[in-house]
Amino acid sequence: MSKPSLPQGTRDFSANVVRKRNYIFNTIRTVFELYGFQPLETPAMENMETLMGKYGEEGDKLIFKILNNGLGDGETIEKAQAKASKSRTEFEKVLEGKNTKDITERALRYDLTIPFARYVAMNHGQLTFPFKRYQIQPVWRADRPQRGRYREFYQCDADIVGSKTLLNEAELTNIYAQVFNKLGIPVEIRINSRKILAALAELCGGSDKMIDITIAIDKLDKIGLDKVKEELANRGLNAEQVSIIEQYLSINGNNTEKINQLQQLAKDNATAAAGLAEISFVLNYQPEGTAEVCIDFTLARGLNYYTGIIFEIKAKGANMGSIGGGGRYDDLTGLFGVPNLPGVGISFGVDRIYDVMEELKLFPDEVQSGTQVLFFNLGDAECARAFTLAQQLRANGISCEIFHEQMKFDKQFKYAEKKDIRNIVIIGSKELEEGTCTVKNLQSGEQKTIAQTELPSQAF
């Protein structure tokens, strides 16, 4: 028998990690709901044709496909597996004459957007628009695992479809602010509009340059200005065009200063004016709290389907890439036969948020506590009494355990210590007789003997 192991790029989450992750999920969920977003859950597996061709050639390769069970007429992959060890030919025979559809028809979801689009397309007759949904579920990608990159990870999305108003962008900005406020993470909410990038392409002489420019600018953080200029040149932009882009990228200052500089650079360009109007609208709905909304004209977001405002979240004071992002798109469900559904959505990067909160020590103490009270087990009758009292505490919402066996004091103390249980209740023969119990707080060391009837009203 081999030593058991986990598939590469996957993780077990033990209790204290689950609790911290749930704290993040619950915070996000609560804020989504305060803004009227409703939960949706879709299955882990989708039909192959729902997923394939939606994420580009690279994406298609990273989709986990599921083997059909029962490979046709009585022959199954299981039989083949059983025989394969005996004879390779047997296995080949099973696969012989099969085409892809015989092998795999289903796959694990790669993100939450395509399943959402599939859901909206399938149910659009029944839905009330604008449709506001949030979805918090795992996705799977056959990426090469590396530090911070997993093959199974959660996505946390909120989208509004069927509405064009910028009020949505304003509300999503406020959702970001409110979530990170509650989590205690100081953030910059960086915004731009793809219309500004389109305007830049126009300034460079042609909107056909838009994709080249976007791809190059998107790398600014990683490769620096010189390399971006090089890449632009390689992509066929001339010195004058590169110079305009350089001027664009050097825009700086506060939001007002940036807007003024862009207006200087792009005067009389209608597309730029439209983009600036979008940004100004959103800036008019400034969130309360510590989150800062900053214009970042260098923000591009790789995905080509964005058409308006785009978002990206940067944690201040933590060495970490973006911990959230999103933007407006024109057409969610066209690929599934339901055209003209514009939308806007945001996403939270939970694994990175988790790491930032660990780095900045932001998880509240109470998130990390499991069992609150351990009753010592000191005899049959004593244990039965402990059980009755534990039930009373549980009815009051206090989590309790009764030590499982009658063992020596130090073993029972050790268990409390290892499991970080902060309060113990001792009922020995004397306490049983007197109707009392001894309560000890293991953190403060404080100890007192009280009537058993007083126990349920104690604070733990």
Place this chain on the structure above:
Amino acid sequence: MSKPSLPQGTRDFSANVVRKRNYIFNTIRTVFELYGFQPLETPAMENMETLMGKYGEEGDKLIFKILNNGLGDGETIEKAQAKASKSRTEFEKVLEGKNTKDITERALRYDLTIPFARYVAMNHGQLTFPFKRYQIQPVWRADRPQRGRYREFYQCDADIVGSKTLLNEAELTNIYAQVFNKLGIPVEIRINSRKILAALAELCGGSDKMIDITIAIDKLDKIGLDKVKEELANRGLNAEQVSIIEQYLSINGNNTEKINQLQQLAKDNATAAAGLAEISFVLNYQPEGTAEVCIDFTLARGLNYYTGIIFEIKAKGANMGSIGGGGRYDDLTGLFGVPNLPGVGISFGVDRIYDVMEELKLFPDEVQSGTQVLFFNLGDAECARAFTLAQQLRANGISCEIFHEQMKFDKQFKYAEKKDIRNIVIIGSKELEEGTCTVKNLQSGEQKTIAQTELPSQAF
């Protein structure tokens, strides 16, 4: 482009279903934690060797296997897929000479017990025993889909390993009672001990008959006494033996009466006495509330690994099979090289619990409510004011939406109605000027105009 669809046997859960399911999950989770169980999450996929051979031959066939991505030397299933439409031979060439391991090395988890065992075996050096974990996650089975049977469904398990005391069984009985009490489902908690069944086999002349007897008795509910007797005869039990089993199965009355009858039938049998001692211990820790703990000597539970107390839950007044079950086992992790870890666990059948709660109309009203307040959108300045007020309500935990566009009253009313939003707040030009707002409860029809400053203190 084809009409999108869902894979057979899988489901989308829309908002009101998610909310009701979460109500069940949260109730179970809360009670698990009150008893000191800690959460664990394991990945959706496990290595093939972790799963295969653990669920019997039938089970192995129902495991969803995941195709390896990148089928060896530069050849990938994706390329094959691309080519397959052109030429079947191309695809065959890719698969040629491959054995099973080249095709699939990972699979989706089939239950939560084996991943738990794998986790304990991998981490047993670090864990504190007794180890109490709960796990609420989906599992996947390639069963033929039918009414009430899905290919993706949640399991909800709590187990204690590393402890032999019956106190665990007593606590698990109380967990069942407390959960169903909270959910409002009247239940019978049926218990038996596999030792009683072992004693029955001894009474029939040999413990080698145990499996035959268990399998036949397990079908009593479905096929009736006559067919059970027939099956026993077919399995080689003689008339005398069948008669003993018939006497056993006819034991009835309340718990005390049943115990007396069994003692009559099995007098001097030490195994029966041991089983009865287990049952009596558990009965001594009667739960409070409406749940009834009943001895059911006909309860067998199909799985062979149970060795002591076994449980099964029946909802009273609902036409539904068991909505929970579990029992004690001797050896969780032996298969993974860590022997001698006994344990006991229970499971909740969430899909069936959901159906029972729907049938008996047990979901509380508040579970089903989404957005609480809709602000009408009646102009730019009015909308901006509405936004400010909405933010104040959200800060108080009230979920709000602002209607997305300036539209006619009746459209905005209709949206509130369709989304079952029960309160609307109207700020028109007059209200804007006067600093007031009109609040209407759409259920009662009650309407009042108040100062905007009073809005945050309203009850919704």
